[in-house]
Amino acid sequence: MREHILYEGQYLGQTIKSYETDMISVKSTLHKKSKSKFHAHSNAYLSILLSGRYSETTLDSQKIVFPSNVLYRPAHHEHKNQFITEETKCLNIEFDPRWFDKHQIDSKKIKPQIKNIQNHPSALHLLIDFLKYQKIDFFEELLMQLITSGEKAISPLRKPWLGKLVRILDNEIEKNHSLLTLSERVFVHPNYMSRVFKEHFGITIGQYQMECKIKSATKKLFVERSSIAQIASECGFFDESHFIKTFKASNRITPHQFRMLLK
Numbered sequence: 564m565r566e567h568i569l570y571e572g573q574y575l576g577q578t579i580k581s582y583e584t585d586m587i588s589v590k591s592t593l594h595k596k597s598k599s600k601f602h603a604h605s606n607a608y609l610s611i612l613l614s615g616r617y618s619e620t621t622l623d624s625q626k627i628v629f630p631s632n633v634l635y636r637p638a639h640h641e642h643k644n645q646f647i648t649e650e651t652k653c654l655n656i657e658f659d660p661r662w663f664d665k666h667q668i669d670s671k672k673i674k675p676q677i678k679n680i681q682n683h684p685s686a687l688h689l690l691i692d693f694l695k696y697q698k699i700d701f702f703e704e705l706l707m708q709l710i711t712s713g714e715k716a717i718s719p720l721r722k723p724w725l726g727k728l729v730r731i732l733d734n735e736i737e738k739n740h741s742l743l744t745l746s747e748r749v750f751v752h753p754n755y756m757s758r759v760f761k762e763h764f765g766i767t768i769g770q771y772q773m774e775c776k777i778k779s780a781t782k783k784l785f786v787e788r789s790s791i792a793q794i795a796s797e798c799g800f801f802d803e804s805h806f807i808k809t810f811k812a813s814n815r816i817t818p819h820q821f822r823m824l825l826k
Contacts, residue, residue, distance in 0.1 A: 567602040586659040594651040608657040615651030630785035681781035694824040724749040737799045
């Protein structure tokens with residue numbers, strides 16, 4: 564199949580804002596409900612979905628892209644899109660081939676990938692900084708993080724109860740677990756449980772719980788229109804004030820301010 568090529572700075576939809584440096588181009592685009600034909604971009608790019616929803620179809624797969632998803636697509640990645648919602652807003656960051664040469668990176672070896680930005684706090688901070696200050700240089704570090712984060716080896720959970728503990732914390736965001744109740748569920752002494760958990764993850768169980776709540780709340784801020792108070796309740800914060808304080812401590816911005824940046 565012979566695809567249509569979109570050259571540097573060209574994107575589907577309407578370009579709302581544009582920022583450029585010598586080797587990086589950032590376009591904020593708005594898409595109405597529509598379908599595209601197969602096409603490809605001449606340069607590698609990152610695309611962050613800020614709002615709405617769309618599907619991406621390649622020759623051998625189809626994926627739904629949701630708000631907070633970050634896509635990396637190499638040059639000449641052939642695909643077509645269907646914009647499902649009435650309006651879809653994307654932030655597209657295009658990298659000139661010279662950027663990869665400068666950093667001695669073989670762009671052809673980087674596979675297409677989709678990641679959730681709320682699961683990468685430092686990457687989320689870079690996005691917030693861009694939305695606030697429009698400093699394109701932030702995206703150099705963002706791409707570096709997304710490329711290299713998959714390369715870090717995660718040591719296996721050798722103790723079965725530790726895997727069960729992580730599943731409880733990951734899946735019961737709305738609850739505030741005490742060490743005693745957790746230890747009773749995994750049948751391990753609370754002191755031993757706390758020590759082994761920190762040795763493996765580098766943070767305490769309480770810190771891990773809070774990280775899970777922040778990630779879940781951030782996803783809801785991207786996807787849902789629920790009130791700040793409702794999100795706070797659904798994610799297990801004591802109240803709205805606790806959520807706002809914790810979110811700001813983590814991201815240097817309030818939940819309401821974050822939502823406003825996404826508009």
